[in-house]
């Protein structure tokens with residue numbers, strides 16, 4: 001039984017079977033514990049009414065009277081003091097009445113066969129059509145002593161109402177079973193659909209439409225599944241784009257290196273040309289090295305294989321050290337630097353923030369104009385720390401700002417400069433790892449301002 005549906009059908013059938021069995025055992029126990037005694041009592045009273053009638057209504061045709069009583073739903077057995085016996089009404093299936101019981105009744109005792117009927121797990125005494133399962137009362141007719149044994153004729157007493165009730169129980173059970181099977185089918189169809197969709201997604205086929213429109217848990221599962229599928233599709237697209245970008249970005253410096261290395265081999269090369277080619281090879285290798293470093297960092301940030309190492313450190317000192325690294329460059333470009341910083345302790349990953357400041361400062365120099373300005377400020381605010389890096393460079397248009405933090409994105413105006421397009425996406429990821437945010441304000445040809453807000457962690 002592999003399918004869920006098969007299991008459900010089997011379980012339902014087993015549950016119905018076991019509940020019927022359990023119900024039977026319960027009512028049987030109830031009969032033996034409570035009803036048996038009452039039933040016995042009730043039948044003794046009926047028998048006494050019959051014998052009273054016989055004794056008090058002479059002259060009475062005993063045979064005719066007992067035939068009538070038998071006809072209305074009783075199984076009767078009478079024995080006289082001479083051992084002569086007769087049956088009236090319905091037949092007994094088992095004739096197991098002990099002789100001692102007959103003798104006792106003939107001597108005036110009442111026989112409680114119903115009450116004393118042995119308790120059996122799978123036999124309800126109420127239905128046991130046995131002579132020992134009767135009640136017996138004595139009576140006098142004419143000059144003779146008689147014993148009357150009787151029990152209700154269950155077959156005859158089974159009226160239309162019992163048949164109707166029985167039919168209703170069977171119909172209810174059948175209908176419940178059919179309804180359960182239908183409901184199970186309804187529940188399982190969307191699951192089968194989801195399984196099919198999962199298989200298609202596993203083979204990178206995202207063209208899956210689920211027609212599951214329901215509000216219950218399965219509906220929620222289908223909705224989550226669709227969201228997951230869209231996310232996977234998006235991730236797959238990003239992954240493919242990423243691979244193609246990486247391949248391209250590796251390919252062009254490698255081609256350059258290959259080309260210029262070839263040129264370097266040529267004889268009679270002027271000193272200037274040789275230096276030039278070597279410089280190009282050098283710059284291309286450092287570009288490749290930077291690209292590899294950034295890619296490694298991005299991958300480790302993505303896979304969280306590099307846990308964030310929080311520690312308290314002086315953020316202002318880190319920023320100043322980073323700027324000092326590029327003093328030569330600032331001087332070369334005649335860029336004026338304004339620093340506004342106060343001693344500030346911050347709790348974060350120092351090594352990761354190294355990359356943030358490095359990227360923002362080098363961008364501010366790289367995309368600045370000669371004799372331009374850079375302002376870096378660091379201040380403590382109500383919610384944490386705010387760092388601003390502002391330049392008077394080429395700026396970024398509104399349309400380009402929207403894509404600025406995407407991997408490999410480089411605005412057209414900056415194409416002449418060295419770059420990988422990975423820096424800002426790394427910056428954003430690191431800031432978000434510290435629950436902070438980065439905003440950009442920029443006007444083309446006027447300058448750009450990056451604002452970083454870091455909450456206290």
Ligand code: ADP
Pocket residue numbers: 359363364367391393394395396404409410411412413414418419420421422423424425448
């Ligand atoms: P890159 O290695 O190209 O600098 P980044 O991710 O650091 O990559 O920056 C992405 C792009 O954003 C850059 O190519 C550039 O077009 C633009 N950009 C970044 N910083 C500035 C800035 N300060 N001024 C103008 N443009 C900038």
